[in-house]
Amino acid sequence: MHxxxxxxLLVSGIIFxxxxxxxxxxxxxEKFLDALDAARSGQHDRVQQxxxxxADYPLLPYIQYAQAIQQLxxxxxxxxxxxxLTFQGTPLYQRFASAYTVSLAEDRRWSDFNHYITKVxxxxxQLECMAARGELQAGNSAKxxxxxxxxxxxxxxxxxxxxxxxxxxxxxxxxxSAAGLERAxxxxxxxxxxxARYVERFITDPAxxxxxxxxxxxxxxxxxxxxxxxxxxxxxxxxxRLVAMSIQRLATSDLRRALVTWATLNKNLQLSTEVQxxxxxxxxxxxxxxxQPDAEVVLAQVDPTYQYSDxxxxxxxxxxxxxxxxxxxxLINQLPDNLQSEGRxxxxxxVANLQLGRQPNAEQLNILASExxxxxxxxxxxxxxxxxxxxxxxxxxxxxxQQISGLPAMQRMYEFYRLGQTREATxxxxxxxxxxxxxQLHAASHVVQSWGWYFQGIRGAIASDQWDDxxxxxxxxxxxxxxxxxxxxxxxxxxxxxxxxxxxxxxDVARSGxxxxxxxxxxxxxxxxxxxxxxxxxSSLDRLNEPDIxxxxxxxxxxxMQRQFGNNRVHATAAYNAGPGxxxxxxxxxxxLPLDIWIETxxxxxxxxxxxxxxxxxxxxxxxAGQPARVFSDYERAxxxxxxxxx
Numbered sequence: 001m002h003x004x005x006x007x008x009l010l011v012s013g014i015i016f017x018x019x020x021x022x023x024x025x026x027x028x029x030e031k032f033l034d035a036l037d038a039a040r041s042g043q044h045d046r047v048q049q050x051x052x053x054x055a056d057y058p059l060l061p062y063i064q065y066a067q068a069i070q071q072l073x074x075x076x077x078x079x080x081x082x083x084x085l086t087f088q089g090t091p092l093y094q095r096f097a098s099a100y101t102v103s104l105a106e107d108r109r110w111s112d113f114n115h116y117i118t119k120v121x122x123x124x125x126q127l128e129c130m131a132a133r134g135e136l137q138a139g140n141s142a143k144x145x146x147x148x149x150x151x152x153x154x155x156x157x158x159x160x161x162x163x164x165x166x167x168x169x170x171x172x173x174x175x176x177s178a179a180g181l182e183r184a185x186x187x188x189x190x191x192x193x194x195x196a197r198y199v200e201r202f203i204t205d206p207a208x209x210x211x212x213x214x215x216x217x218x219x220x221x222x223x224x225x226x227x228x229x230x231x232x233x234x235x236x237x238x239x240x241r242l243v244a245m246s247i248q249r250l251a252t253s254d255l256r257r258a259l260v261t262w263a264t265l266n267k268n269l270q271l272s273t274e275v276q277x278x279x280x281x282x283x284x285x286x287x288x289x290x291x292q293p294d295a296e297v298v299l300a301q302v303d304p305t306y307q308y309s310d311x312x313x314x315x316x317x318x319x320x321x322x323x324x325x326x327x328x329x330x331l332i333n334q335l336p337d338n339l340q341s342e343g344r345x346x347x348x349x350x351v352a353n354l355q356l357g358r359q360p361n362a363e364q365l366n367i368l369a370s371e372x373x374x375x376x377x378x379x380x381x382x383x384x385x386x387x388x389x390x391x392x393x394x395x396x397x398x399x400x401x402q403q404i405s406g407l408p409a410m411q412r413m414y415e416f417y418r419l420g421q422t423r424e425a426t427x428x429x430x431x432x433x434x435x436x437x438x439x440q441l442h443a444a445s446h447v448v449q450s451w452g453w454y455f456q457g458i459r460g461a462i463a464s465d466q467w468d469d470x471x472x473x474x475x476x477x478x479x480x481x482x483x484x485x486x487x488x489x490x491x492x493x494x495x496x497x498x499x500x501x502x503x504x505x506x507x508d509v510a511r512s513g514x515x516x517x518x519x520x521x522x523x524x525x526x527x528x529x530x531x532x533x534x535x536x537x538x539s540s541l542d543r544l545n546e547p548d549i550x551x552x553x554x555x556x557x558x559x560x561m562q563r564q565f566g567n568n569r570v571h572a573t574a575a576y577n578a579g580p581g582x583x584x585x586x587x588x589x590x591x592x593l594p595l596d597i598w599i600e601t602x603x604x605x606x607x608x609x610x611x612x613x614x615x616x617x618x619x620x621x622x623x624x625a626g627q628p629a630r631v632f633s634d635y636e637r638a639x640x641x642x643x644x645x646x647x
Contacts, residue, residue: 155190343375520554
């Protein structure tokens with residue numbers, strides 16, 4: 001085997017800058033891909049033929065890593081140490097350390113294993129089980145069993161490498177009835193019923209068996225707890241967990257009954273806030289979003305003292321749907337101070353006071369109108385103030401950017417990006433983040449943006465806490481495409497741009513878990529139908545990754561939604577995210593409400609946030625481009641609760 005030394009890699013970082021200017025890199029990229037494929041398939045001779053031509057190529061360690069993985073069982077500790085030096089300062093160090101350590105355990109080389117596992121930063125459960133097996137081999141049974149019990153007592157399955165350890169523990173009677181009960185409860189809580197049934201064999205103590213019978217009753221018949229709250233007694237050590245499990249299962253069939261039962265149980269058991277908070281916030285908000293007539297009554301039973309802010313916020317939204325302005329103010333005042341001072345509740349506090357005939361609080365209005373947000377822009381627009389985008393451009397010199405570009409991690413990242421291997425480039429970025437100061441990370445974000453990797457530049461702005469560097473956070477690539485598409489389909493250019501910023505952050509190869517593709521994240525069927533309607537050629541879905549096709553189709557679909565929803569961009573934007581069918585349902589139920597209340601009470605959190613962001617992003621893009629900016633059209637503005645209060 002041939003491995004380059006650490007010194008060779010350090011030299012490669014120096015040579016790269018000069019070779020970039022000479023630009024032999026295209027040829028090296030092709031050879032790298034060929035060599036990497038050969039290394040992964042174990043074609044050693046083919047790799048060796050190419051290596052001399054890649055001596056100064058930044059991604060050479062990835063070939064060496066692929067070679068090493070193919071020959072893992074034959075690598076000596078001395079060779080492993082050399083490789084670790086080679087991989088130092090790259091994501092490959094931890095990958096190789098972990099893989100080699102696993103290999104040592106598989107070969108029962110426990111002395112070497114104990115040395116190399118110390119180099120693994122976050123050992124997997126597989127490695128932890130192997131380490132415990134090593135302790136057994138060394139005669140440290142107590143330590144091995146203690147660690148084994150921790151690994152065994154989980155709600156899911158563990159890696160197969162844990163089986164020899166667990167089997168030894170079972171043979172030696174190390175799994176107690178209490179341990180079995182704990183794992184069984186964990187498994188039931190995780191809905192891993194097969195594991196819970198398997199673990200039952202270890203529950204031999206009569207009291208533990210009785211407890212397990214109660215677990216099964218509450219799991220299979222959660223309504224029995226509603227019928228008989230006394231099933232769980234205050235002295236039951238599993239009381240909190242059993243109540244939480246039962247109520248959440250009951251909620252799937254009868255949410256109202258689940259909430260009312262929870263309120264009764266809490267009076268009897270005095271459940272801890274830590275247990276209550278996630279359940280009440282989730283189930284209470286879910287019930288509020290159903291807009292039932294008794295929602296406020298039920299939520300007041302569950303949270304009479306306004307402890308749970310998620311629920312209180314939705315109680316305020318329910319009051320908005322009733323346009324009960326005194327109640328809106330009361331509920332806002334029950335929120336924690338940090339939420340009361342957020343733009344959302346500052347805005348609604350001002351609207352409520354206007355509706356009650358009171359002058360808006362000048363200090364609150366000034367604070368709100370100075371925000372770069374949907375609520376801040378809305379307040380500014382409605383009071384004829386200039387928008388405050390609060391832009392603070394960076395002032396990095398070419399030398400500072402060049403220094404960042406010269407970092408080996410940046411060079412590797414650039415090569416992966418140029419090769420179209422965005423996942424690997426992202427892994428290099430994530431690794432590099434922990435090694436840079438915030439200022440360096442900020443500069444690196446501008447560098448990757450200059451490559452056209454706008455998505456990562458935006459992520460970098462967030463990671464370096466540069467919220468006011470708007471050139472970084474709100475790039476405007478593909479300007480000609482957006483301008484042409486907006487003219488073709490008669491929509492506002494900043495609207496499509498804002499939607500794209502929200503959808504993909506300009507990652508043209510973006511693909512969602514649901515299958516949406518490209519810059520404007522079009523679903524395949526939507527793309528096909530829109531292409532047919534707009535007479536846009538779409539020979540293959542792969543073309544959705546082409547910016548020109550994607551922007552045309554996305555803009556055409558936005559225009560279609562705008563026409564479908566009576567020229568209302570708010571409804572059209574919501575439909576772009578949630579689908580027109582959902583929006584029609586929401587309009588049928590609450591379309592009579594003022595537009596800003598309708599937005600605030602969109603039941604899908606994602607869609608509500610989406611609409612707020614798109615409206616705000618449009619203001620930012622227009623303002624930065626020196627174009628007239630607005631949150632709402634005149635038609636949309638006339639439908640706001642704020643405007644209704646000032647007439």
